[in-house]
Amino acid sequence: MKYEAVIGLEVHAQMLTDSKIFCGCSTKFGSEPNTQTCPVCIGMPGALPVLNKRALEFAIRTGLATNCKISNYSRFARKNYFYPDLPKGYQISQYELPICEHGYIEIVVDSEIKKIGITRIHMEEDAGKNIHEGAGNYSFVDLNRAGVPLMEIVSEPDIRTPKEAAEYMKKLRAILRCLGVCDGNMEQGSLRCDANVSIRPVGQKEYSIRAEVKNINSFKFVEKALEYEIKRQIKVVEEGRKVIQETRLWDSDKGVTESMRSKEEAHDYRYFPEPDLVPITVEQEWIDEINASLPELPDAKSKRFVSEYGLPEYDADLLTSEKTLAEWFEAAVEAGGQPKAVANWIMGELTKLLNEENKSIEECQLKPKQLAEMLKLMDKGTISGKIAKAVFEEMYRTGKDAETIVKEKGLVQISDELAIEKAIDEVISKNPKEVERFKAGDEKLLGFFVGQIMKLTKGKANPQIVNEMLRKKLL
Amino acid sequence: MELYRLSISEAKELLDKRKITAKELLNSIYQRIESVDSKVKAFVTLSKEKAYEMADASQKQIDEGRSLPLHGIPVAIKDNMCTKGIRTTCSSKILADFIPPYESAVTSRLNENGYVLIGKTNLDEFAMGSSTENSGFFTTRNPWDIERIPGGSSGGSAAAVAADECIAALGSDTGGSIRQPAALCGVVGLKPTYGRVSRYGLVAFASSLDQIGPITKNVKDSAILLNIISGKDPFDSTSAPVAVPDFTKVLGNEIEGLKIGIPKEYFIKGMDREIEESVKTAIKKLESLGAIPVEISLPHTEYAVATYYVLATSEASSNLARYDGVKYGFRAAGKDLMEMYMNTRAQGFGAEVKRRIILGTYALSSGYYDAYYKKAQQARTLIKTDFEKAFNSVDMIVTPTSPTAAFKSGEKTEDPLQMYLSDIFTISINLAGIPAISLPCGFTSNNLPIGLQIIGKHFDEESILKAAYAYEQSTDWHKRKPNL
Numbered sequence: 001m002k003y004e005a006v007i008g009l010e011v012h013a014q015m016l017t018d019s020k021i022f023c024g025c026s027t028k029f030g031s032e033p034n035t036q037t038c039p040v041c042i043g044m045p046g047a048l049p050v051l052n053k054r055a056l057e058f059a060i061r062t063g064l065a066t067n068c069k070i071s072n073y074s075r076f077a078r079k080n081y082f083y084p085d086l087p088k089g090y091q092i093s094q095y096e097l098p099i100c101e102h103g104y105i106e107i108v109v110d111s112e113i114k115k116i117g118i119t120r121i122h123m124e125e126d127a128g129k130n131i132h133e134g135a136g137n138y139s140f141v142d143l144n145r146a147g148v149p150l151m152e153i154v155s156e157p158d159i160r161t162p163k164e165a166a167e168y169m170k171k172l173r174a175i176l177r178c179l180g181v182c183d184g185n186m187e188q189g190s191l192r193c194d195a196n197v198s199i200r201p202v203g204q205k206e207y208s209i210r211a212e213v214k215n216i217n218s219f220k221f222v223e224k225a226l227e228y229e230i231k232r233q234i235k236v237v238e239e240g241r242k243v244i245q246e247t248r249l250w251d252s253d254k255g256v257t258e259s260m261r262s263k264e265e266a267h268d269y270r271y272f273p274e275p276d277l278v279p280i281t282v283e284q285e286w287i288d289e290i291n292a293s294l295p296e297l298p299d300a301k302s303k304r305f306v307s308e309y310g311l312p313e314y315d316a317d318l319l320t321s322e323k324t325l326a327e328w329f330e331a332a333v334e335a336g337g338q339p340k341a342v343a344n345w346i347m348g349e350l351t352k353l354l355n356e357e358n359k360s361i362e363e364c365q366l367k368p369k370q371l372a373e374m375l376k377l378m379d380k381g382t383i384s385g386k387i388a389k390a391v392f393e394e395m396y397r398t399g400k401d402a403e404t405i406v407k408e409k410g411l412v413q414i415s416d417e418l419a420i421e422k423a424i425d426e427v428i429s430k431n432p433k434e435v436e437r438f439k440a441g442d443e444k445l446l447g448f449f450v451g452q453i454m455k456l457t458k459g460k461a462n463p464q465i466v467n468e469m470l471r472k473k474l475l
Numbered sequence: 476m477e478l479y480r481l482s483i484s485e486a487k488e489l490l491d492k493r494k495i496t497a498k499e500l501l502n503s504i505y506q507r508i509e510s511v512d513s514k515v516k517a518f519v520t521l522s523k524e525k526a527y528e529m530a531d532a533s534q535k536q537i538d539e540g541r542s543l544p545l546h547g548i549p550v551a552i553k554d555n556m557c558t559k560g561i562r563t564t565c566s567s568k569i570l571a572d573f574i575p576p577y578e579s580a581v582t583s584r585l586n587e588n589g590y591v592l593i594g595k596t597n598l599d600e601f602a603m604g605s606s607t608e609n610s611g612f613f614t615t616r617n618p619w620d621i622e623r624i625p626g627g628s629s630g631g632s633a634a635a636v637a638a639d640e641c642i643a644a645l646g647s648d649t650g651g652s653i654r655q656p657a658a659l660c661g662v663v664g665l666k667p668t669y670g671r672v673s674r675y676g677l678v679a680f681a682s683s684l685d686q687i688g689p690i691t692k693n694v695k696d697s698a699i700l701l702n703i704i705s706g707k708d709p710f711d712s713t714s715a716p717v718a719v720p721d722f723t724k725v726l727g728n729e730i731e732g733l734k735i736g737i738p739k740e741y742f743i744k745g746m747d748r749e750i751e752e753s754v755k756t757a758i759k760k761l762e763s764l765g766a767i768p769v770e771i772s773l774p775h776t777e778y779a780v781a782t783y784y785v786l787a788t789s790e791a792s793s794n795l796a797r798y799d800g801v802k803y804g805f806r807a808a809g810k811d812l813m814e815m816y817m818n819t820r821a822q823g824f825g826a827e828v829k830r831r832i833i834l835g836t837y838a839l840s841s842g843y844y845d846a847y848y849k850k851a852q853q854a855r856t857l858i859k860t861d862f863e864k865a866f867n868s869v870d871m872i873v874t875p876t877s878p879t880a881a882f883k884s885g886e887k888t889e890d891p892l893q894m895y896l897s898d899i900f901t902i903s904i905n906l907a908g909i910p911a912i913s914l915p916c917g918f919t920s921n922n923l924p925i926g927l928q929i930i931g932k933h934f935d936e937e938s939i940l941k942a943a944y945a946y947e948q949s950t951d952w953h954k955r956k957p958n959l
Binding site: 039042043044045046047048049050051078080082084087088089090141268270271272275276277278 | 816
């Protein structure tokens with residue numbers, strides 16, 4: 001039998017606000033334990049929460065960018081459970097009336113656009129962190145993270161393949177980063193993903209029993225964890241057993257999901273409206289204001305890159321997946337670079353060099369204008385494409401301009417026909433046998449001659465001229 | 476002169492005229508405590524050292540002519556309001572050694588007005604009870620008869636005011652916890668409109684019902700304290716951005732033509748005869764002052780106690796989750812985390828607190844939520860609407876505060892339901908979020924005080940203070956003092 005998977009994702013995104021969601025403590029990452037705490041986020045008796053308006057604004061921004069309906073009346077709720085990293089014994093979250101509902105985002109899989117529904121986006125506070133290392137018989141609790149604002153973004157069960165899930169995550173991350181509401185770092189935990197997964201025979205309409213997969217803590221594991229879980233469920237069904245409703249943890253070392261708790265062991269969170277916070281009423285005027293201030297989103301930008309710069313969709317999608325990448329591209333084009341050439345250099349050499357050093361484009365000392373200048377040198381024939389690669393890498397490492405590098409290293413292309421003819425003659429006289437074979441019809445040898453000439457001219461000969469002259473001489 | 480007998484306004488006048496010093500007044504208070512508190516047992520903690528520092532600071536301001544409304548006035552605070560550096564226990568073993576690192580909003584405001592904190596008063600553990608018998612430490616006694624309870628949960632504050640162990644006090648009221656003990660101790664207790672006073676730093680029992688208010692020797696002092704503690708607080712989102720008038724301004728105004736509603740559901744067959752008579756006589760008195768009594772109906776009154784005990788316990792079950800032995804307060808040993816949690820809460824909380832946590836947890840559980848919590852919210856709306864409708868035709872509502880006068884210690888401890896009925900006349904007011912004041916309106920044949928409750932419209936504390944003052948000034952009940 002053929003099966004298809006039904007997947008819904010619950011994504012937790014840490015908001016990039018300066019202060020926590022219900023108090024004025026800093027959200028800075030990596031400080032000494034418990035130095036960013038106060039009576040409110042530590043859960044002191046009598047302390048009360050007050051909503052950070054910035055967090056609300058970020059949630060609304062995200063809702064608008066994902067085509068959600070923004071609720072004019074929304075409410076916080078308490079989610080009750082005991083855990084040492086949860087100082088109040090409940091998490092302030094949203095339950096019945098979330099701030100955003102009924103949205104969608106579009107992904108492209110196999111050149112087809114697919115809409116993935118967003119059920120809801122709600123605000124909540126993060127918990128602290130339990131630390132078990134170096135404590136002997138005890139554990140430590142660090143509450144610096146307690147109260148950091150989160151958004152929970154819940155998708156509809158519209159995702160059918162692990163690939164679609166990965167594309168959804170990529171698109172969502174691009175949107176969050178473009179909005180500046182989350183840095184999207186899965187490894188550091190500022191973006192977390194839980195997946196609800198079930199399988200059903202192709203053609204079946206009803207959903208089957210699902211399992212929740214937690215702890216998918218890296219982008220590269222989204223697909224892997226889901227692939228594993230789908231295979232596991234198919235195997236269970238084919239062996240005549242039943243998939244049970246449970247929570248499973250992804251173990252990236254072993255590459256498997258393992259049962260954490262069954263439905264019977266599931267918590268009863270006893271949600272009820274948070275009486276310490278008044279319901280949130282949002283004026284339409286403010287929503288409109290936020291809407292007007294939204295930046296150009298990745299999808300719109302990608303479409304514009306296709307129409308305005310004539311880029312292929314693939315290039316446009318890639319360049320618009322990161323706001324900073326898109327900005328870099330546009331700056332280089334603005335400085336006179338031919339769009340497709342600029343795109344090729346960014347997606348090729350630049351990405352390769354950045355990846356080698358695990359750097360982001362913001363950390364790159366090479367400026368867009370410098371790429372544009374280098375492309376001009378190529379157009380003028382001052383340097384060849386081959387030399388350009390070396391020049392580009394030098395620009396990337398030193399931050400020097402292409403022209404300076406070309407001068408310093410004497411890399412100016414030889415376009416002087418006399419000089420090239422001299423080199424050709426030398427190569428021909430040194431390789432009479434190859435000349436014979438070529439004349440007899442072995443066309444492949446042309447590459448050999450070009451290589452020898454380039455070697456002789458230290459790569460500086462203009463390859464186009466070399467090709468033309470060589471053919472004339474040999475035929 | 477027995478300085479401890481003074482009211483706020485009397486003491487203030489003597490202080491400002493430099494006839495007495497803040498230190499003399501404080502000495503007198505501590506001497507009084509010394510001589511009577513072994514009988515009354517109103518205080519959990521005395522903050523003597525801090526009090527003398529505050530009195531000195533006050534005196535300096537008075538001497539330099541910068542006297543503020545509370546400079547030099549010794550005030551007692553119910554021990555569920557956080558006082559920085561001074562133990563705040565909620566009369567619970569689980570917080571027996573808890574010293575808050577921060578100040579509650581109300582005590583901050585008292586501080587800004589120069590008050591002298593003399594100590595923290597006893598209460599039913601986490602304000603859950605009507606007699607202070609649920610205190611994790613000891614029971615406070617009624618100054619009028621130390622065999623009897625002072626009411627609760629602000630029993631310590633009410634008894635301290637009645638016994639002249641302070642000039643005034645603050646209490647908190649979730650279902651009657653200011654008004655009922657004020658009635659049983661023969662003093663004035665005011666529960667302001669929900670949102671009038673910041674709850675920041677008040678250890679939460681039931682967040683949507685809790686409200687702090689003054690317990691005082693007379694109505695004027697009540698208005699003076701309310702002036703200081705009222706107003707929007709940026710640290711409490713549920714505090715209301717409503718303008719605060721000078722509540723003392725209306726005192727002495729005529730009550731001619733005021734319509735006072737008498738709800739028939741509050742005068743029922745079988746109620747205590749002496750209470751009924753006193754309250755009816757008080758209504759006559761108000762009538763003689765020009766008020767017009769109107770019979771009204773609050774038809775959903777009978778659901779108030781049940782509604783309250785679902786909502787208050789639901790909120791409490793969540794509010795008290797933070798006492799888990801992890802961060803502060805009492806921690807019992809255990810072989811693992813779960814056992815530590817269970818031992819800490821089993822040993823740290825008293826029976827009534829545990830009973831309410833269990834009730835509330837049950838009411839919020841999946842499968843029961845709709846039948847209990849949600850239904851109770853709907854009933855709460857109906858009760859609120861009852862009052863809104865009534866206030867279309869009357870300016871205020873008058874009822875007894877408590878169905879009985881002070882009962883004997885131990886009389887109701889075995890029967891929680893009977894104990895819950897102590898708040899039958901006060902609970903609806905919290906559910907509706909409106910203000911109400913209790914003031915003395917007579918005595919039983921056993922010489923026990925009886926309280927009159929005057930209920931007002933949202934944010935209309937002025938009207939009930941005006942009526943209460945007019946009544947008080949035409950009677951002598953507030954002048955009587957217990958023999959201690």
